[in-house]
Amino acid sequence: MGNNIPDADAELEKSDPEQHLSDFIGYTMTRALSIVRADFARTLSEYNLRAVSFSALSIVVAKPGQTQTQLADALQVERSNLVGIIDELAGRNLIIRAPVAKDRRRHALMPTTAGKELAAAAQASVADHENRVFGCLTKTERAELQRILRKFRKMATV
Amino acid sequence: MGNNIPDADAELEKSDPEQHLSDFIGYTMTRALSIVRADFARTLSEYNLRAVSFSALSIVVAKPGQTQTQLADALQVERSNLVGIIDELAGRNLIIRAPVAKDRRRHALMPTTAGKELAAAAQASVADHENRVFGCLTKTERAELQRILRKFRKMATV
DNA sequence: TATTGTTATACTCTATAACTATA
DNA sequence: TATAGTTATAGAGTATAACAATA
Numbered sequence: 620m621g622n623n624i625p626d627a628d629a630e631l632e633k634s635d636p637e638q639h640l641s642d643f644i645g646y647t648m649t650r651a652l653s654i655v656r657a658d659f660a661r662t663l664s665e666y667n668l669r670a671v672s673f674s675a676l677s678i679v680v681a682k683p684g685q686t687q688t689q690l691a692d693a694l695q696v697e698r699s700n701l702v703g704i705i706d707e708l709a710g711r712n713l714i715i716r717a718p719v720a721k722d723r724r725r726h727a728l729m730p731t732t733a734g735k736e737l738a739a740a741a742q743a744s745v746a747d748h749e750n751r752v753f754g755c756l757t758k759t760e761r762a763e764l765q766r767i768l769r770k771f772r773k774m775a776t777v
Numbered sequence: 778m779g780n781n782i783p784d785a786d787a788e789l790e791k792s793d794p795e796q797h798l799s800d801f802i803g804y805t806m807t808r809a810l811s812i813v814r815a816d817f818a819r820t821l822s823e824y825n826l827r828a829v830s831f832s833a834l835s836i837v838v839a840k841p842g843q844t845q846t847q848l849a850d851a852l853q854v855e856r857s858n859l860v861g862i863i864d865e866l867a868g869r870n871l872i873i874r875a876p877v878a879k880d881r882r883r884h885a886l887m888p889t890t891a892g893k894e895l896a897a898a899a900q901a902s903v904a905d906h907e908n909r910v911f912g913c914l915t916k917t918e919r920a921e922l923q924r925i926l927r928k929f930r931k932m933a934t935v
Numbered sequence: 936t937a938t939t940g941t942t943a944t945a946c947t948c949t950a951t952a953a954c955t956a957t958a
Numbered sequence: 959t960a961t962a963g964t965t966a967t968a969g970a971g972t973a974t975a976a977c978a979a980t981a
Contacts, residue, residue, distance in 0.1 A: 637851065639839055639900060640832055643907055644919065645813045647926040651933075652810055653853070655803045658935045671948095674798055681797050688962060693795065695811070697950060702964060716963095724957045724962040742797060749801055755932035760925050761802065767914065767922050768805040774913035775809075777816045829971090845940065855973060860941060874940095882939040882980045938981070948971075958961070 655752055662748040666741045667711075671696065673741055675704050679714050680730045680738040686719075687726055713737055813910055820906040824899045825869075829854065831899055833862050837872050838888045838896040844877075845884055871895055 640646045656670070663673050671694065678693055679685070687705060691698035705728070708714045713734035716726035730738065753761050798804045814828070821831050829852065836851055837843070845863060849856040863886070866872045871892035874884035888896065911919050 637836065637839075640835055641927070643903060644911060644923050644926070645810070645817055645907065646832075647923060647930065648806065648810050648813065650853075651926045651929050652803070652806050654930065654933045654935070655806065659803055674804070677798055678795065681795075686962070687964095695808075696948095698962080699951080699964070699966095700949065705963095722958070722962085726963075745801060749803065752933060752935050753802060753929070755934065756925065756929060760928070763921060764925050765802050765805060767918050768802070768809045769799070770918070771809050771911070771914060772805065772812070775812050775910060776913065777812070777910050827970095846938085854971095856939080857941070857943095857974085858972065863940095880939085880981070884940075936981100939979085940977105941979105942975100942977075944974085944976105946971100946973080948969100950969080951967085952965100953967105954965075955963085956961100957963100958959100 658748055658752045659745070662744050663741065665744065666737060668737075668741060672704055672707055673745070675701070676708055676713055676730070676734060676738050677742065679708075679728045680735050683729045684727045687716075687728065690728060708734070816906055816910045817903070820902050821899065823902065824895060826895075826899060830862055830865055831903070833859070834866055834871055834888070834892060834896050835900065837866075837886045838893050841887045842885045845886065848886060866892070 637646070659670065663670065666673075668676070674694055675690060678690060685693070687701055688698050690705075691701040694701070696704070705714070705716065709716060711733075712731055715729050715731060717729045719725040719727050756764070795804070817828060821828065824831075826834070832852055833848060836848060843851070845859055846856050848863075849859040852859070854862070863872070863874065867874060869891075870889055873887050873889060875887050877883040877885050914922070
């Protein structure tokens with residue numbers, strides 16, 4: 620049973636420690652996304668937004684009136700964990716929890732004017748961020764990357 | 778200042794709550810990767826491996842003799858957090874911390890025979906997982922996705 | 936003095952259960 | 959009974975500081 624002794628020279632000509640791992644698309648995508656996320660977080664920090672609060676605000680602006688459960692589903696977070704995100708946005712007067720007359724358990728999430736303005740500004744900065752970070756790819760490559768990723772999201776079954 | 782009242786019908790014809798967000802490659806990639814990761818985690822659970830311990834083991838097998846600091850850099854984790862990962866793999870006798878004669882502060886990370894075997898088996902399963910999860914894409918699309926992601930990793934500067 | 940591995944710790948994220956008020 | 963929002967909590971994951979051994 621292998622209690623190997625350090626073998627100083629064998630295999631050391633291989634300079635890439637990721638060799639096998641980078642054969643996997645999932646690994647390459649993970650590393651690529653971590654580069655994107657670093658710049659994305661920097662971009663959103665100007666607005667004191669995290670990725671998830673940016674997404675939440677954007678969705679509330681794009682589709683006002685959703686309940687917290689619906690928004691949690693759209694964001695793929697537990698509805699218990701959405702509470703703090705909504706608290707954060709509502710505390711900054713970017714959205715409000717409006718009562719729903721027909722069902723008093725529910726809150727209709729509505730953007731305020733300030734929320735719409737911040738969402739628009741942040742979205743413009745995120746668009747700049749994407750142009751910056753993906754600037755090393757050609758327009759064709761960016762479009763192809765989006766197309767393939769969208770197809771994957773739509774078609775993947777596992 | 779906008780204390781908007783729920784506007785029951787306006788905008789409700791829009792059925793996709795992600796509308797603006799899915800214009801961003803980063804958003805699409807995040808969602809795509811979360812699909813991949815779910816199946817990846819399922820695959821590795823057969824071997825009682827997490828993503829990070831699979832990566833660590835794979836790198837130790839591919840390039841034996843690295844120190845913990847070098848491996849931490851390769852994995853992009855803090856070296857303090859690598860300790861537990863190495864403890865886990867060493868506790869299962871998959872790798873060993875071999876002493877380095879020239880510098881007694883360092884450990885040379887070496888795979889055991891069992892570690893090499895588990896890495897090979899897990900890597901085969903991960904290859905199956907990739908074929909399964911990306912089966913909805915054509916071979917050309919998968920190759921193109923890999924090519925673009927690799928170019929991005931190599932070229933991205935931000 | 937600086938570096939390697941380590942410990943301790945704190946902060947964020949995520950997941951689950953249980954509560955309340957409403958239906 | 960069931961559902962929407964909430965609270966509490968536990969488990970990961972991640973980041974920082976400080977320590978002992980060694981260079």
